[in-house]
Amino acid sequence: MPASQRQHILLSDQETANILKIRIEKLYRVCKFFDDKADDEWDLIEGEHFEWVRKDVRKRQFYEAGAVALAKYLQEVETQGFFASLMDEVLEAFTHRRKRIRRHLVRRQVSIEFSSLDDVSLTSDLVFLGRPKIIRILRTNGKGLNASIKRIQDNDSLEGQEQLKPGKHFDVIENNQYWSQVGIVSLAQDMSQNHGRRSRASRKAWTDTVFEEIEEAIQEQRKYLESADSRIKKAMEKAKRLADNVCQVSLKRRTASQPFDLHVHHLFDRSSRPDLADVLDNLLVMHAEIHQGFHRWHGSESCEPKDLIEYLFHAEGGKFETERSTKNLDALVIKLEKLQSFFENHYNMP
Structure with missing residues (x-):
């Protein structure tokens, strides 16, 4: 899509049909008429009036200019009485939509x-x-x-x-x-x-x-x-329930004979990314020793998923010597890298 067009928000086919007060089947019949008649005044131009969603089945999204062209056709060619005031109604609908x-x-x-x-x-x-x-x-x-x-x-x-x-x-x-x-x-x-x-x-x-x-x-x-404190507390409690007493880093299970503490770590820390503080994907349940070790190693600066990856490789390598733990580390790193890539330049909207 040309940069000049990106400022114009596209309408779905159903939204276009609703604005034109016709059924979606009729919308596509009119589009077919426009497409089939290459030598008349009625034309729909890709990039100006519409964009393809699926060209193989002729499914489209429309710019306002395309909806206006369709409205002009309906007003001038179709039944005059029903569509006589259509153009004014379409322009008013655009005003409210914008x-x-x-x-x-x-x-x-x-x-x-x-x-x-x-x-x-x-x-x-x-x-x-x-x-x-x-x-x-x-x-x-x-x-x-x-x-x-x-x-x-x-x-x-x-x-x-x-x-x-x-x-x-x-x-x-x-x-x-x-x-x-x-x-x-x-x-x-x-x-x-x-x-x-x-x-x-x-x-x-x-x-x-x-x-x-x-x-x-x-x-x-x-x-x-x-309301942040309450939301974050509930999210952390839920993360612990889902972990079911297992450290998601080492896969070590907390039992009566091994009653270690489980901490919830914010991958993007709370102070720099409060928008992610109650997002489950941003929470990782881990053995208290791993959590405390990471923060001693990283210091007081804000942290991100990439920092935990570095820590696991450089300071906790001994925990990933078995085949099971190695596979878990590989899967965890993939998850953290995806989280880093998605959220580092994208803010989660409340």
């Missing part, structure tokens, strides 16, 4: 910014986020953020926005600028009203959505963080 998608994207961006608790500060009623996080949420840059701040602070008319106040809209922590959800609302409102002509429509749509969604989105993240 707004819904933007809402999810704003909430996803907030969730990503909370996946690392660096540059996050909580008070009794506000959540302050560091300046880089604010820039990403608002999809702006330092220059744009500074311009917005200046506009708000310079506007002292009765009709203007409330001026930005320390402790309410922003704060300075260790010489770094932080903004609360109240402050982000003010910035988004200003940016919606003061976009340049070139980017006005798309930028205004985004900042409008930030203005509408940001307070609730941040409050949801705060609730999620505040």
Whole structure:
């Protein structure tokens, strides 16, 4: 798919049929008509109007331009009375759809910014986020953020926005600028009203959505963080139950005659990846001696699955001398490498 098209979200065939108010069978009959008639005005172009899902059975996904082309055909060629207002209805459906998608994207961006608790500060009623996080949420840059701040602070008319106040809209922590959800609302409102002509429509749509969604989105993240201890404890208890008294590293079983402690290790540690703290795939149940040995060997830095692999090879090799233990180590390393590859650049959304 060309890079220029990736910004346009595809519609499934069923979603397209629903928007056009027809059955999916009729949708594909119209597509077949478009495909069979190469010498008329009706055409569907791959990459512009649709993309193939399975070309062998002619299954497709559609861009909005493709749905519009189909709507024009239905309105102009099919029964005039039934489809007379179809185009207006389709365009209205697109408006609602785009707004819904933007809402999810704003909430996803907030969730990503909370996946690392660096540059996050909580008070009794506000959540302050560091300046880089604010820039990403608002999809702006330092220059744009500074311009917005200046506009708000310079506007002292009765009709203007409330001026930005320390402790309410922003704060300075260790010489770094932080903004609360109240402050982000003010910035988004200003940016919606003061976009340049070139980017006005798309930028205004985004900042409008930030203005509408940001307070609730941040409050949801705060609730999620505040419930973290309970969720993590339940996940760790479940991991131990599933391990059934067996160390998942050495395969040694805890019994009455060998009553060692079992610890739950976070492969991506809790402080650097709180988004994975209650994810079962990120938890490994192991003999307390192995767990304590790893942290003595690794030190106080944040850890990842690749660090445990290094430790097992370099410090615990003696535990993997039998055929059974060697096979378990091989399987464990494959699992850890997959986890490392999947999650190191991908945040788990709560």
